[in-house]
Amino acid sequence: MLELTPEELLTTTRAVRKRLDFERPVPDDLIRECVSIAMQAPSGSNNMTMQFVVVRDAAKRKAIGDVYRRCYDIYKGLDGVYVGSIKKGSKAEQEQQDRVQSSADFLGEHMGEAPVHVIACTHGRVNDKPTNVVAALTGNVLPAMWSFMLAARLRGLGTAWTTVHLMQEQQVAEIVGIPFGDVQQLCLSPLAYTVGTDFKPAARPEPDTIIHWDRW
Numbered sequence: 001m002l003e004l005t006p007e008e009l010l011t012t013t014r015a016v017r018k019r020l021d022f023e024r025p026v027p028d029d030l031i032r033e034c035v036s037i038a039m040q041a042p043s044g045s046n047n048m049t050m051q052f053v054v055v056r057d058a059a060k061r062k063a064i065g066d067v068y069r070r071c072y073d074i075y076k077g078l079d080g081v082y083v084g085s086i087k088k089g090s091k092a093e094q095e096q097q098d099r100v101q102s103s104a105d106f107l108g109e110h111m112g113e114a115p116v117h118v119i120a121c122t123h124g125r126v127n128d129k130p131t132n133v134v135a136a137l138t139g140n141v142l143p144a145m146w147s148f149m150l151a152a153r154l155r156g157l158g159t160a161w162t163t164v165h166l167m168q169e170q171q172v173a174e175i176v177g178i179p180f181g182d183v184q185q186l187c188l189s190p191l192a193y194t195v196g197t198d199f200k201p202a203a204r205p206e207p208d209t210i211i212h213w214d215r216w
Contacts, residue, residue, distance in 0.1 A: 001154050002197055011201040013150055016158030017107040020192040026116050026157065028056075031191070034151040041143035044136040049124060050144045051183065053176050055117040063175045064165070065112015068188070071167040072108035096203055107160060107190070114190030118159070119176070120145040125184045141186045149189070158194040161187055 004012070035052055043050070055061055079085045084101040088094040111117075122141045126134045149159040165172055165188050172188070173180040 002156060004154065009150055009153060012199040013153040013159075014199045014202065015103070015160040016192075016194055016199075017103040017160055017190075019195040020114055020158050020190055021195050022110070022113040022115065022192060024115070024193045026191055026193065030155055030157065031116065031118075034148045034155070034157075037151040038144040038148040041147045043140045043144070048140065049122045049137060050141045051121045051123065052148070053117075053119040053121060053178060055119065055176055056115070060175055061114065061117055062112045064117055064172055064188070065110070067168050067171050067175070068111040068162070068165045069108060071164045072105075074167055075164050076105075076108075092203065107162070108164075111162075111188075111190060114192050116191035118148070118189045118191050119172070119178070119185055120148075120187040120189075121178065121183050121185050123183060125182070127184075137184070138186060145187050145189070152191060153199075156193055156197055158192055159189045161189060163187060 031054055035054075038050070038052070039048065041050075055064065076082050076084065083097070083104050086097060088097050120141050122137045124137050126137050129137070145161070149161070152159050163186070166185060169185050170180050172178070172185065173183075178185065
């Protein structure tokens, strides 16, 4: 376990891509510990709809990586959405954006090499559901997956929240046997030990740039 204060844990749990150790195996018991912690996250109506598909099989990881690469190629063509097409105002901000692009592009090519894939899902599909239902079903998974990522960070493991594969969600469902009609995938994360543990907070604007006091 890393010696991190709660604030350090919250501010240094980064999306890890280039610093994932593709060679070192991740013990199942560590994954179980992270899932156990994730299960303590709040869930609407105390109805735990979240499910975790943990993929260790090399052939299945390669197949998921191939889907991810195809989807990432589509994503790179989405102007204003693709990280590389978003331009920042200052030199420092643009340099940070360029680093994120390089990191994301790397994972686009190497997702299948991560020793573990974690797919966070929810029972029930959100397609064409009212906003409150979408918020409830996804809200059962998002806090749990973030808790999983925090728990992983404490154990020297790296994660990265990705959704690009959802462009071809059904193909991934078929690879690992997820019942597509009944279960919605919300996130795919690589899971691996990190190369070093010295992650730092990202540069962010001041809080008042996103706070709307009393009204928009």
